Amino acid sequence: TTEAFLKDAPAGYRTQANDLLLTALGRALCEWGGHSQILVDIEGHGREDIFEHIDLSRTVGWFTALFPVALAPQGEIGGAIKRVKEGLRRVPNRGLGHGVFKHAGDAAQREALRALPKAQVVFNYLGQFDGAFRHDMGEGAGEGAQWIPAREEGGAQVDDGAPLTHEFSVNGQVFDGQLRLSVSFSRARHDAEAVLGWARRFQEELEALVRHCASGPLGVTPSDFPLAGLDQQALDALPVPAARLADLYPLSPMQSGMLFQTLLEEGGGAYQNQLRLDFKDLDAARFRAAWEAVFKRHDVLRTGFLQREGHPLQWIDRNAQLPWREEDWRERNPSREDTAALAQAEQSRGFALAEAPLARFVLVRTGARSHHFIWTVHHLLLDGWSTSQLLGEVLRHYGGQGLPALPGRYRDYIGWLQAQGAAASEAHWRREVSRLEGPTRLVDALQKPTVAGTGYDNVRHAFDAEATGRLVAFAKREHVTMNTLVQAAWALLLQRYSGQRAVAFGSTVSGRPGELEGVEQLVGLFINTLPVICTPQPGQAVGAWLRELQAQNVDVREHEHTPLYEIQRWAGSAGPGLFDTIVVFENYPADQALRENMPGGMTVDVIGQHEETHYPMTVKVVLSPALVLQFNHDRSVIGEREAAAIARHMSQLLEGLVSDPSRALGTLELLDDAEQAQLQQWGDRADGREDADDAALLHRLIERQAKLHPESPALSFEAQTLAYGEL
Incomplete structure (x- = not known):
């Protein structure tokens, strides 16, 4: 007994x-x-x-x-x-x-x-x-033992x-x-x-x-899961057997937003990430053993999500098994199209969010010395930094290196979030959003595609080594980060496209609090998307505005754990939100993690990396070592021609920013030389047309409006307004 x-x-x-x-x-x-x-x-x-x-x-x-x-x-x-x-x-x-x-x-x-x-x-x-x-x-x-209790009675310990x-x-x-x-x-x-x-x-x-x-x-009882905040009745009603329930706690702000969007667009591919690698001379058994070890090591890889009204929770499955599949295609002599079709099939399967794990691994033997690896995982589990961390751990274990003890778990971050006060962050974000006159919607400023496409596409703009060096050197001289420089160009682009004085876009922050011990070694979804609100003034010097934006980014670090949905609520923004574009700066890309941790006797190439958000436009920034901008766009609302133009204009603005820090922002050209030449050509043609409709010219339209409505406002600038008659 x-x-x-x-x-x-x-x-x-x-x-x-x-x-x-x-x-x-x-x-x-x-x-x-x-x-x-x-x-x-x-x-x-x-x-x-x-x-x-x-x-x-x-x-x-x-x-x-x-x-x-x-x-x-x-x-x-x-x-x-x-x-x-x-x-x-x-x-x-x-x-x-x-x-x-x-x-x-x-x-x-x-x-x-x-x-x-x-x-x-x-x-x-x-x-x-x-x-x-x-x-x-x-x-x-x-x-x-040198000391053991005596068999004899010790006598009374307390007086009778x-x-x-x-x-x-x-x-x-x-x-x-x-x-x-x-x-x-x-x-x-x-x-x-x-x-x-x-x-x-x-x-x-x-x-x-x-x-x-x-x-x-x-x-189980409520004290087993103190972060969840459930009573006994709610615990008993969970659709998870007690034997499988290792832990239970709330979602981070970013997880909450992702879960909402995933459920809203059921069947879509948003936030379902995929990494594809080609290996040479891979030992498949050792590779799987390495993944098994990492899978057991990190709770977050065995996580499922329970959608409860107003209070979603994530749970750790004690019995989850590594979802691993191996196929031998050597006799098929597969092409790139064959492996791509398999990857697409894996992507199309989706995930049942309540059932852990939200990941799948497929290893295909494609030749005597070659393998193709497909890792499909829901973004709810991992951010980019964590993905690179995991790849590094897998390769080190594969190479026979021991992995250090973990300093904590993802639940520690959730506990840290619960301990944070909200008053200071609310005051900060209320001040920020008060600068906006309305949401910034890039989609509304673009011509709609003639034929709406489906899914997402990617326009890539790579700067050569010389241009990258020029951008990096300028950022160092002005004491700003490359992230700030890219954000500045994007803010100017949105301002020119939308015509708004103040613009907003989303920026992904790391979300890893410095006071949480060992946070850099933890794995999970720590990132958060927050609004960057900018009011670049045409007469402001480039250098001064860049440093202002840099200081703004530093200030936000104390409030970067604030949920985006709360910020939008404080702004009084209903519907689609404050912005429809985000900028993501990739600090530790997967290929870098692979290069730094690759064991001897094996080679690997990154064949494809699929990352999709629910935003119409996501600008992904990679500096490794050259600067690459990737414009992932929703083909149903942003056409290929428009996306290509945005990429050109972004490059043009970046080059303009680094040309002279004393230059006024208003003098930066959005259009490149070819586009300006095209405009000039169109203007020359109009001026030379003998059959031009005089009534359609702008000044004739203003004259006609002045006759019809002389008292109506025509122009407004700050406190001054001109009526049509005055104009």
Whole structure:
């Protein structure tokens, strides 16, 4: 029974020894006394790890804590265990504060505690006492140990005449492989046979509890998942078996937004990422073993998502298996089109978001020395930095290197988020969004495609080494980052396209808080998308505005964990949101991770990388080592010609920004030389047309409007307005 109590029973309801012992004790005493509840004082060791700067592990003294707990142990056995367990978990700091307030609190606190009912029973479980004597001397209790408990009685520890603090004192410990429980009481006050009766009942109840719990996982309670914030009824209603539920907690802000968009566009490919690699001389068995190790190492890879109204949760599947498939295509002599078709088929399968894992791995042997690898994963699990981290870990494990212990888990980040105050961030973002006159919609400024396409396409603009060097050198001289430089060009492009004074676009930030220990080594979705709001003034110098934008980006770091949906709510923005474009700066691309961690004797090439958002335009920026801009656009609203023009204009603005830091922003050209020549040609043709319709010329239209509506506003600038008649 003792072995089952220690090793098997805790799995039933994720209990500790005290949970079961107190449930059994409470049931026995309630039955004996005819009560439904009982108050018990519990002794604890008092060495609680609640002060970061205090280590009591080697300090000698009396630290014992004593605190009361009301037990409600009656009724169905499973429900009784859950109630007692939760009652114990609700005690803050394992009762350490009770004695502090009772003896060292202020007058009101001391009086309040003195007025509470007094427990008649005190309970103390010392734990596995024989463990102290097998520290380094074998498995048997005391085998070869320098110190072991004596077999002889030690005599009375308390004078017989000392007053009893409680009617009954119940003590327990495990020694020599046996759980031993004793009850101390006054024979002058209690009949020994009566006490022996309820003590036997205590033993029977405990044995029944152990048999019940040792059958396997039976249930969970709210204290098992403190971040989730669910009560017992909500936990019991979850569509996940307790045996599979390793952890449960809320989503990060970015995860919440992605989950909403994924469910909104059910069947679409948004946020379903895919990486395709070609290997030479790969050992398939070692490669799979490396992925198996990483899959077990990181909880986030075994995550599913439960959509609950207003409160989605992510859960870790204890039993999730690596979704791995291998195929041998050597006889087919596959082409690039064949492997691309397989990748598309994997992409089209999608994911059931509630079921972990949200990833699939396909390894295809394409030749005697070649393999094609397809990794499809939902963006809900990983950001770009984490993807590169994982690839590095896989390759290091493949190469025989050991992986360091993880400094934490993704749940630590969720806990950090819950501890953050929102007031300062709300004030910051309210100030920012107040600068906007309305949403910035690039799609509304573009000509609609003649024939709307489907899916997403990509326009790529690569700067050569010379141009990249020029851009990087300029950024260094002006003490700004390349990210700021690209954002500046995009803000100017949006301003020119939209005609708005203040423009907004999304920017992806890393989201990894510096105060969270080891955060750079953690894997998960840490990024967040936040609005960048810009009001570039035509007369402002390039250098001055770049530094202003850089300072704005630095300021936002203190508030980068704010959910985008909250910012949009504070802005009063309903519908599509504040912007329809985002800029993503890729700090650690996958190919760099592969190059830096590649074991000897093997080569790899990145064949394809599919990343899709729900925004009509995503500008992906990669600096490795040349600067590359990728314009991923939704073909249903942005045509190929428009996307190509945006890429040209972005390049033109970047070149203009770095030409002279003292240059006024208003003098930067959006159009390249060819486009300006085209405009001039169109103007020359119009001027030379003998059959030109004089009535259609602009100044004739203004004259006609002035005759019809002379008092109507024609031009407005700051506080000045001109009517048509004045114009």
